[in-house]
Amino acid sequence: MSAPVTIPGTREQCAALDAVDPLAPFRKEFTLPANGVYLDGNSLGVLPVRTPEVVRRTVEEEWGRDLITSWNKHGWTELPYTLGDRIAPLVGAGAGEVVVCDSVSVNLFKLLTAALRMRPGRRTVLGERDTFPTDLYIAEGVTGLFEGGSSVLMPSVDDLDAYLDEGVAAVVLSHVDYRTGRLLDMAEITARVHRAGALMIWDVCHSVGAVPIELTACDVDFAVGCTYKYLNAGPCAPAFLYAAPRHHAVAEQPLTGWFGHAEPFAFDSGYRPAEGIGRFLTSFPSLLALSGLRATLEIWEQVDLREVRAKSLALTGLFIEQAQGLDVVTPRRPEERGSQVAIRHPDGFPVVQAMIERGVIGDFRAPDLIRFGFTPLYVSYTEVWDAAAALREVLASGEWRAERFNRRGAVT
Ligand SMILES: *Cc1c(COP(=O)(O)O)cnc(C)c1O
Numbered sequence: 001m002s003a004p005v006t007i008p009g010t011r012e013q014c015a016a017l018d019a020v021d022p023l024a025p026f027r028k029e030f031t032l033p034a035n036g037v038y039l040d041g042n043s044l045g046v047l048p049v050r051t052p053e054v055v056r057r058t059v060e061e062e063w064g065r066d067l068i069t070s071w072n073k074h075g076w077t078e079l080p081y082t083l084g085d086r087i088a089p090l091v092g093a094g095a096g097e098v099v100v101c102d103s104v105s106v107n108l109f110k111l112l113t114a115a116l117r118m119r120p121g122r123r124t125v126l127g128e129r130d131t132f133p134t135d136l137y138i139a140e141g142v143t144g145l146f147e148g149g150s151s152v153l154m155p156s157v158d159d160l161d162a163y164l165d166e167g168v169a170a171v172v173l174s175h176v177d178y179r180t181g182r183l184l185d186m187a188e189i190t191a192r193v194h195r196a197g198a199l200m201i202w203d204v205c206h207s208v209g210a211v212p213i214e215l216t217a218c219d220v221d222f223a224v225g226c227t228y229k230y231l232n233a234g235p236c237a238p239a240f241l242y243a244a245p246r247h248h249a250v251a252e253q254p255l256t257g258w259f260g261h262a263e264p265f266a267f268d269s270g271y272r273p274a275e276g277i278g279r280f281l282t283s284f285p286s287l288l289a290l291s292g293l294r295a296t297l298e299i300w301e302q303v304d305l306r307e308v309r310a311k312s313l314a315l316t317g318l319f320i321e322q323a324q325g326l327d328v329v330t331p332r333r334p335e336e337r338g339s340q341v342a343i344r345h346p347d348g349f350p351v352v353q354a355m356i357e358r359g360v361i362g363d364f365r366a367p368d369l370i371r372f373g374f375t376p377l378y379v380s381y382t383e384v385w386d387a388a389a390a391l392r393e394v395l396a397s398g399e400w401r402a403e404r405f406n407r408r409g410a411v412t
Contacts, residue, residue, distance in 0.1 A: 005314050005334060006314060008318055011385050011386075013381075015381070015382055018380045023308065023377055026303070026378065029050070029299050030232070036361060038361050038379070040363050041230060043229065045296075045375070048232055053295075054295035055295070057291075076284075079294075081096075083297065084099040084277065087231075087297070092212070094245075097243065097277060099240065100227070100239070100290065102238060104203065104239040106239075106282075111222040114222075114247075114253045115169055119170070122197070124150055125172060126154060126160075126198075127151065127153055127154070127171070129156070130177070131203075132174060135172055135203055136153065165196070166196070166197060170198055172203065174203045175206065176338030178206050180331070181331070183335070183338045202220055204225040205224075206229065206340070207225075209308070221243075222242060222244070224240070225242075226239045226240075230375060231297075231300065234296075237292050238286065251279070251280075256271045256282075259278075261274065299377075315384050316330070319341045319374070320332060322389070323343060330342050340373040347401075349406070350400040353400070354405050355391060360387045
């Protein structure tokens with residue numbers, strides 16, 4: 001997986017790499033800002049050019065014209081499964097192991113509850129203190145439903161061994177940290193968690209579509225991920241979940257809605273879970289949102305993730321080199337890095353606003369991180385070179401101190 005990475009040292013070298021970039025043809029698949037560079041695809045991916053037409057057809061032809069017959073005629077009932085099967089290659093899973101539904105938080109709730117039920121006698125869920133908070137809130141909520149349950153926050157995954165005792169039912173970790181961009185060793189950590197008798201749940205929100213993932217090869221128990229970041233399915237598009245086939249017959253998730261039933265349209269009064277991955281469904285996801293996912297997966301089916309990874313490492317490596325002298329908190333070692341670069345700065349918020357005014361869209365994560373995401377399908381080497389130059393200029397000139405950069409909206 002670690003192909004040699006060339007880090008360009010001049011703008012001319014960036015242009016030369018762009019000219020031979022095997023992923024460059026994908027750029028025309030996306031609607032990009034007319035002036036500027038979008039380095040926030042790790043938060044909300046851009047709109048694929050083909051998506052409006054696919055969504056329009058769903059609205060006008062499937063819903064508008066064919067109405068209720070679309071459940072069969074257009075395979076609506078199969079979509080959570082068929083779209084899951086199309087996501088599977090992106091996470092190293094097989095057919096029937098991934099299903100599309102709900103949000104990451106809701107899916108984590110279902111999987112964590114199932115995991116605690118699978119490990120009676122163990123009542124602790126372990127997570128990292130600084131992980132994406134919704135995962136921690138859900139762990140707190142789930143363990144609160146079990147007598148003696150507790151969610152324990154490690155200062156960092158580096159302390160895992162000290163916390164992995166026989167009380168631990170499950171460990172929940174982000175494959176790539178949403179703040180620092182640190183990438184964890186999925187195989188090694190999963191094996192360690194299994195040796196301690198616990199189940200391993202990975203959150204791949206910040207790695208799917210950016211880093212090759214091998215859920216089967218790493219022997220992962222469960223995983224959750226989102227489709228609106230690197231995958232570009234659209235704002236708040238449904239999430240997905242993975243469950244290893246060995247758990248399908250035994251995992252009991254608590255949100256036993258009709259679509260998780262063995263025969264949703266038998267309308268039985270009693271609940272009988274579906275046999276396979278279908279038992280993790282609750283209701284049916286929004287059809288319109290699913291059509292955004294359907295559209296973007298047509299693009300992903302043409303993508304070689306090894307090329308994505310190689311370019312991602314080159315782009316992040318380039319940005320880190322060009323950010324010398326700044327407090328880069330993202331690991332410099334390629335094998336420990338996802339597809340984003342975070343820089344600590346006490347005035348991160350106004351610095352990000354000043355960058356946005358210059359056309360470089362990144363984001364700010366409290367309390368003091370400036371975050372730039374690098375999406376290899378639509379960001380070029382030259383753009384990254386220019387973005388780093390803009391950052392140096394914003395900081396050197398102090399232009400971020402202007403009053404207008406200090407007004408905060410509800411979303412940073
Ligand atoms: C984006 C993200 C989520 C999103 O959760 P939702 O419940 O789908 O809104 C969860 N976890 C991580 C690590 C994320 O990056």
